[in-house]
Amino acid sequence: MAQDLFPKSPPLCILPFPASASMGVANSKKDIGVAASKDHAVGSPEDNADCSTASESSGDSPTGSFTGDVFASIPNYAEIQRKVEAMKREWGYEEDGIVDGPDSKDRENSDYWVPRNPRMNRLTGIHPFNSEAPLAMLRSHGFLTPMTYHVIRNHGKVPRLTWEDHVIEINGLVDRPMKLSMAELVSKFPLTTLPVTINCAGNRRKEQNLIKKGMGFDWGAGAVSTHIWTGVLMRDLLQHVGIKSAEEGALWVDFFGPEGEVPNGDTVYGASHHRHVMLDPTRPVMLAFLNNGELLHPDHGFPVRLLIPGYIGGRMIKWLTKITVSKEESDTFYNKYDNRVFPPHIVSKDVATKESIWMNPLYRIDDRNLQCVCWNPDHSSKVSTADAADKHFRLEGYAYNGAGRPVHRIEVTLNGGRNWRMATIQRFEKPSEFGRCWCWVFWHLDVPVMDLASTSEICCRAWDDSQNHMQSLPTWNLMGMMNNPWFRIKVQRVPGEEAIWFEHPTRVEPTPSTYWTDAQAMHLVDGTVASPGWAERMHAEYSAAHAPREKDDDKPDASYAWEVEAAFKLRGVSTEKKIREARALETVTVSMLEANAANNWVAIHGLVYDCTAYLPEHPGGAAIIVPLNGKDASEEFEEAGHTMLSRKEVDRLVLKGVLEGFEAKIANLQKLGWLPEDGIPTTEQLAAAQALASGSAPRSAKQAAPVTRSDGRAVTLVDHTQKVKLTLAKRVQLSHNVVRYTFALPSAEHVLGLPIGQHVHLSTMMANPRTGGEKKYVSRAYTPVSNDADVGVVELVIKTYYKEQHPRFPDGGWLSQHLDAMQAGDTLDFKGPTGKIIYEGGGVFSIKGSQRKYKRVGCIAGGSGIAPCYQLMKYVQQQSEPLDVSLLFANVSTDDILLKEELDILSEKGMRVSYTVDKLRDGEEWNGHVGFISEQMVREALPPAADDTIVLVCGPPVMIERCVQPICDKLGHTLVEF
Incomplete structure (x- = not known):
């Protein structure tokens, strides 16, 4: 099940120093390695040698080597630790039990030394690391977030800095410019410890990008986290260096990270802040060096970062290197071109530049805004309505506000805002002596299940103590920042069941099934496809309703008044059409x-x-x-x-x-x-x-020039760019949604000419199977289950994806439904071969043009991904190839297993075939595995990793990326996707 996918090994302590159970300190460089408290695994520098990619000296730990006594340089560290542990106990802190080192996804980049949680949703590909935790994970960990579940925004590689060598330079309009080592910084000033919530200004940005793609990548609703931070107050530091008066020009305090941190501008990430904010006694701005009682995680800015409670995360510099007091803001790239909320008519970076508004303070973001999110029910989760007359469901969520202003109340509506129900707020931190609050709050509301079954939408909003509240509808802005309309969850009916399921506006997880296997925690209409979120599913309507108008499109509109605003927005009404003009292309x-x-x-x-x-x-x-x-x-x-x-x-x-x-x-x-x-x-x-x-329909199939093999057989697929029209000779219904199709080749002596491992493209002109209308050209790739030993025919076993069965794909599978409607004598266009892998015989594979010989092959298949695996296995058995082939085949249920009879025959002839299914019916007997593919299953079903062994996989991307790839990486397998 899910726990097999990510085994609960002891978490790697990401402190860049060693520690004993009593939080002591290493006494010699020999002891330096991966640190561990009593709950953590301990390693040596040699254990982590393969993770070091940018180290200049041997024996580096993940964040650098240490010759000094780090803890001893922190006054009252034991007292700080006792305070932090007391907070953790009070707030029910739960450690991350997943992380045991770097994530295998980072194997090919410079961050393959940084401990990371593989469950984090990476939003910009593999590198740089920009990620948020799944909402369900944030909720399960509660008020305090583990370091490796905290939201992370990196612009490049993580700098490898050391505590003993790092220096902060303070200069500019100060009486005493100086450079401070970390030991000096933490020993010269009083230390402050308190919880602070950090969020990205782009939290919920994906909702904005679905209106119109802006300048930023897609954040979901999980770009927020809370840590306990310890550091030196900025006002103490500025007073120590003698900041000059405002009259003398000391108006800004500029912060800079290390050179080379970012790819743009002068390669330095910087931010400038008002003098009065840095000196404000009511806001504990600090240079933080501990989070959750430990030295900063490398992703969070080790060894020191700027922390401004109430501000957005993008304004807080990590890996802090220099502080300059100045008369004007710095002109670093990200201080100038990031963290802005522009009017909707600013539709591109060029327009913003043209209007000279980048440095206009009216648009700069400092304090975060009011936000409220509902995180229970989960996206795609379902609730039974059978016998639910007296049952209640608890809606839950989080909320936060900026500038230290408390969240005043949370309201929920089930009827579009006509009436509101007051939620109960759970507050964790106590307000400061100035009445400031720096952390998120949680909220809940118990609602009768039948009330939920009677509505189509759940909306929540927050209010603050100035009676400011969240707007009902989104307002698009170029950078997609500070998006905070009501959080809306659609309520859907489960076809054929007494149940409802819930649909969030977006999701950033590839699929909820990566983490949750209980049917009550996840609703997938057909067991395989989850909703992408209602805003993406309804993308066209959602975009039309809220798309911005350019400045030159700012014409008065008499039809748009407050009386019809809602209808105008929701229907996407427009009385004007934008002029579309073709332009010449070079x-x-x-x-x-x-x-x-x-x-x-x-x-x-x-x-x-x-x-x-x-x-x-x-x-x-x-x-x-x-x-x-x-x-x-x-x-x-x-x-x-x-x-x-x-x-x-x-x-x-x-x-x-x-x-x-x-x-x-x-x-x-x-x-x-x-x-x-x-x-x-x-x-x-x-x-x-x-x-x-x-002057005709799209090019129909053409017979290529005849080609004959050395054995005299004529080849059907000669040119992969040309189509060949083949006739359906026979169809056999294998189950309610699976059919074996047999197509006749041009003659009884023809072979298809498809190398083992390759696939074909089937195509036709057809109308939408659900709505009808104009015919369109449709092409899909399939792997035949036959091979060139089967003369005169080609066979395919194909699952039909019917219309109105999938929330994300209401049309169903176009071509599979076209095939399902075909009768003997009908024709279809074939084109190929195509694909990355060719088995050439004798154990030799050609993979992307490179040849290599193997003795053993492990195949992993998911669902209809069995076809290329079976094609290879069948050929190896038919031709007595010198290749040992094993198969691990995953399906939702035993009813979904394709080609089981054929696979069982291969098993009887000596091939090792293993099955696993997600779930069994009550009382069903089964001698295979149950649950998602696990490391143990792979060990048992496939040969061990070796130079003469390869693993081939075909299945859903989420199965490969989140399950098979990490397991094979851990076991040392060479993995190639069909």
């Missing part, structure tokens, strides 16, 4: 494309794009795109399964022109109404453009 030669590989130019469907600005935002990381620079990436783009939404969201791609040879095709696209702002054209649009060129 021609880019192939040599120009290749010459600009270093500038991240790629070609997609004849259009040449500069991907530079998009690289850090690509969900899979820049490493996926960079190898395609200077090349045609059309096939890779389509194989990635980009949706219409993602095609339009890649607005960081800068269109450079049309690749030579494609001018006519792109011109036809524009004649059909496509414009560059529509995003990368779809296969349907391309087919329509081709049809326009030929």
Whole structure:
């Protein structure tokens, strides 16, 4: 089950110093290593040698080596620790039991020494590390957040700094400029310890990006956390160095991180703050060096960072290196071009620059704003309404406010705001002597289940002590910051059950099933697909209702008045249409494309794009795109399964022109109404453009020039760019939604000509299976279960995804439903071969063009991902290949296991076949595994890792990324995806 996926090993202590159970200190450099308290695992420098990627000296610990007595330099450390432990006990602090070292996802980057939790949602690919914890995880840990579940915003690699060598320089308009070591900083001034909540200004930004993609990446509603911080007050430090008076020009205090921290500007992340804020006795601004009683985690700024209670996280400098008192703000890149809330008509960075408003203080963000989120019920969770007349459900959430102002009250509505119910607020911290509050609060409200079953939406909002409250609808801004409309959860009915399920506006987890396996904690309509969130599911309507108008579109509108505002917003009413004009595109030669590989130019469907600005935002990381620079990436783009939404969201791609040879095709696209702002054209649009060129429907299947193999068999698939029309000879219904299709090849002597490991694309013109309408070109990739030993036919076993079964895919699977409707004699277009892997025989595999011989292969399949695995296994058995093949096959239930009879036959002939299912029916007998794929299952089902062993996998991306990949990394397996 889920606990097998992430075993509860002792957490690695991320202190950059050793400690005994009594919190003592190492007495020699020999003892330096991975630190551990009584709850933590202890290691030596040698144990972590393979994690060190940027160390200059041997024996470095994760954050550097130490020759001094770190704890001894902290006055009253034992007293601080007792205070922190008392807070942890009072607030029910629970450690992170998952982290046991660096995350395997960081193996290829410079951060592969930083301990990280693999459950964190990485929002900008693998690197840099920008992440939030799943809401359910934040809720389960309560008021205090473990260090490795805390929200993290990094702009580049984590600096490897040391306590003993780090120095903070203080200069500018002060009487006594100086440099302070860490030992001096913590010993010269009184220390303050208190809990503080930090949030990113982009919390809930994904809701904004679904209206119109802005400048920032997608934060969910989990970009907030709370730690206990210990540090030196800034006002004490500034008084110590003798800050000059405001009359003498000492108006700003500028903070700087280390050089090379960020990729933009002068490579220094900086922020400037008003003098009066830094000296404010009511706000405990500090240079923090402890969080939750331990030295700062590397991701949180070790060895010292700026902490400003009440401010957004982006204004607090980590890895603090220099402080300058000045007359004017610093001009560092991120102080100038980040953390702003612009009016909606500022629709691009160029418009903001044109209007010269970047440094206008009216738009700078300092204090955070009022926020309220409901985190129970979970997204995609369900509740039974059977016999629920007297039952209640507890709604729960968090709220916070800025400037130290307390959250005054929380309200919930089940009828669109006509009536509100008062929630109970749970407060943890006591207000300061000045009445300030720096932490989030939790809230709950018990609601009759039948009330929830009778509504379509749950909304919550917060009020503060000035009677300010959250707005009902979103207002878009370019940077997507400070988004705080009512938090809305849709209530849906479960088809065929007495139950309801809940839909948050967005989700950033690939799927809730990564963590929760209990059916009551997660509702997936068909057991495999969860909702992406109602704002994404209703993206077109949501965007139309709230999209911004550009400044030159600022015309009076008599139809828009307060009486019709709600209808106008919700229906996306517009009486004006934006004028769309085609523009001429320059021609880019192939040599120009290749010459600009270093500038991240790629070609997609004849259009040449500069991907530079998009690289850090690509969900899979820049490493996926960079190898395609200077090349045609059309096939890779389509194989990635980009949706219409993602095609339009890649607005960081800068269109450079049309690749030579494609001018006519792109011109036809524009004649059909496509414009560059529509995003990368779809296969349907391309087919329509081709049809326009030929004066007919999209190019039909053509028979390629005949090719005959050495054994005399004619080959069907000769050219992977040409289609071949094949006739359905027979169909056999294997279950209610699985069919074996047998297509006849051009003659009884033909073979398909598909190498083992490759797949084919099936395509046709068809209407939407749910709504009907105009026919469109549809193409999907499938792996046959037959091979070239099966002469005259090709066989596929395909699961049908029916319409109106999936909340995210109400249309169902277009092509699988088309196949399901086919009868013997009907035809379908085939094209191929395509794919990354070819088994060439004799144990030799060609993977992306590189050949290597293996003796043993472990296959891992999920659901319909069994097809390429079975194809390989069948061929190996038929041809008595010198290859030992094992299979671990995961399904939702025993009813979902495809090709089980065939696999059992292979098992009887000596191949090792293992099954696991997510769940069993009551009383069902089963001798296979139950639960998600676990490390133990892999150990038992597959051969051990070795140079002559490879693991091949095919299945849902979340299974591979969150389950199979981490396990195989840990066991040392070479893993390749079909």
